[in-house]
Amino acid sequence: MNIAIYVCLGCMLVFGVFSAASRKLIISAVALAVVSAALGVLMYVLGAHTAAIFEVSVCSGLVTVIFISAVSLSNGDKQIEAQDVAVPARKRRFLPAILIGAGAILMIVAWLTGFSVGTPAAAVSGANFNDVFWETCQADIFGQMVALIAGASAIVVFFKESENE
């Protein structure tokens, strides 16, 4: 179990940093989708099965779709990528270095101080996701519904209604 977790974490870290450091938008988006997939696996391993499905389908699926559409709506990706060229390549190599350095320092500090947030609880509550979701989180469900309406309104506003300076 631990090995699976470490592998997933490694995947997420590598592709996450790659996504952040990448110059090209499409590559960033694809790397993000890979992070998402790795996270889905990780969640599955930890026992969050429904969340894992959501993560993989909605995030890696829908988010990528949004990006592709955004890119295609804005007539090709050349111009988009050209913008980040303004930042010299030399500078962008610092980002992975900083992140790896920060990670290493955190690791060492955590190891030296014996930092721990505890171990998994022995008694796992048998609560069903559906019950919890529809009862304990009913306010959240209501919020999601409203948020989706807001998203729909946003699409109407930004893609349908006319402009007015």
Place this chain on the structure above:
Amino acid sequence: MTVLQWIPHLFLALPMLALIVNNVIPRARIRTTTIAMSATVAGAQMLLALAGVFLLVESGESAVRFGMIWDAGKNVGYFQTDLVSMFLLMCVGMVALASALTALTTIDDHRGSYTNLLMVMMLGLNGMLLVRDLFSLYVFLEVTGLASFVMIGMYKSTRDLEGAFKYLALSALATIFILTGLSFLFIKAGSLAFDALTPALFSGAGDGSTLLCWAALVLLISGYSIKSGVAPFHSWLPDAYESADTAVSIMLSGIVTKIAGVYSLLTLTRLFDGIAPLKTVLALLGMFTILVGALLALAQKNFKRIAAYSSVSQMGYILLGFAAGTNLGILAGLLYLFSHSAAKSAFFTNAAALEKQLGTLNIDEMGGLQKRMPITSGSSVVALLSTAGVPPFAGFWSKLMVLLALWSAGLKGYAAFALIASILTGAYFLRLQKKVFFGKPNPRWDAVVEITGGIRVSEILLTIVTVAVGLVFPLLLLYLQRAGLI
């Protein structure tokens, strides 16, 4: 079920109903009708919440709990409303009413989504006030934010979109801060319900998860501060307010930042009562905010931008009230929030009137408009006096209460600072009044006439609220005292 138990349901049901009705009926032809409908919903909410406050006080209970429709039988109660949230629900109703009335004039025929978005925003704000779970609070915070982004960018002009985008980018950062904080708290507490979050979370010394809780507190304060526009997290705020349509600015300035940011901070102080650094940090942030907001307001030329920076500055006083930590302090902060909501909404309706009649908001181009627009001028003077804390307007009393709360909580230095900083408030508002309404009349505006319609109604309404609340304030205090709240 008593009336009191029914009222909270309506805060979620009414806007939702309005949303459905608005989208079932073909919108394009009946813009005014739909906006009037949203105004009705807002007004109803204001009156219901007002009634709710009194009913709640009279009933002697501390809170009312209720669930969603599909939970009708179990009666566990996932929402709750207490006096604080009931009072703030009333403020939401009042400001939304002012916004809708202004929108009758300012929103054009192609903005069919205004009503939808206003209702979504109201749902988000009401939701924030009704939940009793920090995560749900975040959900509705995000909903409110989403509605705000879209509303700011509604006209899709260059400036609108810029304001919206800046708000969104800062909000993204805030989302990261807040969610990280929440997940840290979740790791320690195992739940994010208000009942599970107590100051005891911070007591396990040396434990890794306690450290996470402290980190969570820092992250949450920063995140909510971004949402509330507290300096130095405020930079998005003037841009968003300036670019948005005035009806939207009223909402943003009058209530959104107050509920989304300040109410969340208040929730933090109420949950983690007794955590010393929390209050000190809030007080310091408040002081810094008062100063920076006032200084920046002094240098502005745009009417709405001055109002925006003034909002920033006034936010500091509310924070100072909460930082006092006592019951009196919280009450003072809430009353300050209310009087400031009324005054600032009035200011933005004035801005709408000026923009509509003059076509510009540059105060250098104005002058001597007092004769041409007496109602706008009068309303703006009342709002100025109230904000600057001149008796007998509502702002005076609430500022006095903030000062008293600080003084009695032993934060005398902060009280003195708040008092001195009031001079700056007076300074930038006097500068505004002098340039816009008094001073030498600009011949360019000889043909300008007073505004009519919804904006005028809104101006008069808010001015009446400011004056009336100021006049009955001593009675209000007596009432609160009788109810045992101060």
Place this chain on the structure above:
Amino acid sequence: MNVTTVMLVSGLILILAGCIELIRTHHMLKIIIGLELAIKAISMFLTLGGWLNGNIALAEAFVVTVIVLEVVVATVLSGIAISIYHKHGNMDIRNLRNLKG
């Protein structure tokens, strides 16, 4: 040095990466990527919290809600970004200098 600590540290690195990306970039859509990256790490924290407290169902509910909300945020952001693209012909945030002072 147990697995939870490793997860925490990796998550923090991802959040840091997301934040840096969000602040440093000049491209509007990349702001979403930065945000999403951080959200991934936060989803992991939430799951971790559920796992540690034996309350994975609640964590799942949180994660699902967060995912839905972030999708909507991403939609709104790309809507605004595309509208700006129609104005300026690009999605450079350095164009956003009209409002200041």
Place this chain on the structure above:
Amino acid sequence: MTGVANWLNQGAALPLALIGLPLLGGVIAWLLGKRYALQVAAVLVFGLANIFLSLALFLGGGADVTLPFAGYGFEGHFVAGGMSSVLLVFTSVVAFLLARYSVSYFKGDTRGGVFLLFYFVSIGFVNGALLSSNLPVMLVFWEGLLVCMGVLLLLGNLEKPRAAIKMLWISGVADLLLMLGVIVTIRVSGQSDIAAMGRLPVEGLGAYGCALMLLGAMGKAGAMPFHSWIPLAAEDASSPFLAVFPGSLEKILGIGLSIQIVTRIYDVRPGSAMSTLVLVIGAVTLLFGVSMALIQKDMKRLLSYHAISQVGYMLLGVGSCLPVGMVAALFHMMNNALYKSGLFLTAGAIERRTGTTDLRHVGGLGRAMPVTMTCFVIFGLSISGFPGFNGFFSKELVFDAALESGVVYYIVALVGAVMTAISFLKLGGAAFFGTLRLPRGIKQVREVRAGMYLPAVVLAALCVFFGAGNRLVDQWLFQPALGLTESFAGWPENWVLVALSVAALLLALADHLYGRKKTGGALGSADHIHHAPGLRQAYALAETGKLDPYNWLVAAVGGFSRVCQWVENGVSWVYDKGVPGLIGGASKLLHRGVNGSLTRYLLLAVAGFAGVLILFLLILL
């Protein structure tokens, strides 16, 4: 009558009505400004109501009302009893007569309404000051009176408000002294109610409190060195103003309070330093006032100097700290209010008909204005102390008290009496007797209307009554006012003093006749004194204001202000340039910092996060 009074006395109604009704009356009289008849009616109604209420209070045995709010030493405690009820009745009568006169005087003049407004408001304040037993509350009423006077003086000469400014300065200083005195007194006694003071000892801090309060009270009455605005006001202000304020109300308040201080608040003993202070100020005031009056050629100015000198007599009475002195002071104060306001009324009548009171241009009016002349004669005889008139009786009492305090005070008082008589012989002779002299442009003069002469006639009648019936007056007014059982009324027992007084009057007559013969007219009858060697130079100094403490003060202030100029400049630079510059600079800097860059906004937010983090670390570690 008593029944009604008792009925009214049930609550706070009566004392509060005494304060409130005049205010209402003032507003109504002001609003009725253009309708003469209605205005007269309003003045009559409210004046009579005032008299009625005061009488009800006086006959009903007083009142003691405490309003239900208090704080910071202010407490609405109103007591009517003893001196305050007596003074209330007296004030209401005089005020009524003067109000009636003022209406007629200002007929057809737009300033009349405002005058009546502030006049009535002043009466309300005087009533309040007399009623309030709480010292801070009393001060509030005093300040209100000051403001009313300031406004009225300002209206008298809007273009050059020198009298108003001078009055505000001088009375302001006097009131400031009083205020300091009150503060010290409250500190010494530990409470702020006169009724509960119970004669504090005059020692240590109490001595300063007593001296300061006495100075303030005397300043209100117009004693040296707080006198110099009165002659200036005589040039600018109307006759009714002079009759009302320097003539009566100010004296009533000032002397009333002085008596209170000496007899109730502090335990001032005869022969003590405090007593000497009052006596000396009284003597100086008397001599200075009367000698300046002697040489005046303008009726109003002359009378205004007498308004100063008469204070001297009252203070000689107060300063003696003997019961006889108190009666003397009270009696003389009332007499003075009667005849001095009466004299101002006659001056006003002349002014109304001829447009001037300068005796070089107007005179010999006796035939034309017989009623006014008759009244003037009675007032003149009263003020000169002609045996049988009221001034005689009160002056004899003052002489008594002065003689007890020291023979030098008696001599001063006697000299004062001589000079008073001389100046009034001159004034009467010039104004009413001899050949008719009129200013250019006026062909003939008629008697004034009944509305203006009747108040004067009533005042004259009161003068006669206070003289002839002084036993009754003593029994009715002074004994209850001062709580005495002993009577000081009746014909003086000491025949030597009476003889000396008569001799003084004869001396004055002789001098008058001499001066008349020398210059050939009544107007110049005092010139030989004016031009006497030695005195001439002194008079020149006094006339040019060289002896006026106010002018010294102004000069000193000028010098001081020049010395402080650079300090002032420095401070004002800080306020005008420094602080706004700092604020403006900071504002500009921040303003420029907000350059619209999203990256900067985000970095700022991160910096804020770092700041919060550091604060937490600082507080926790």
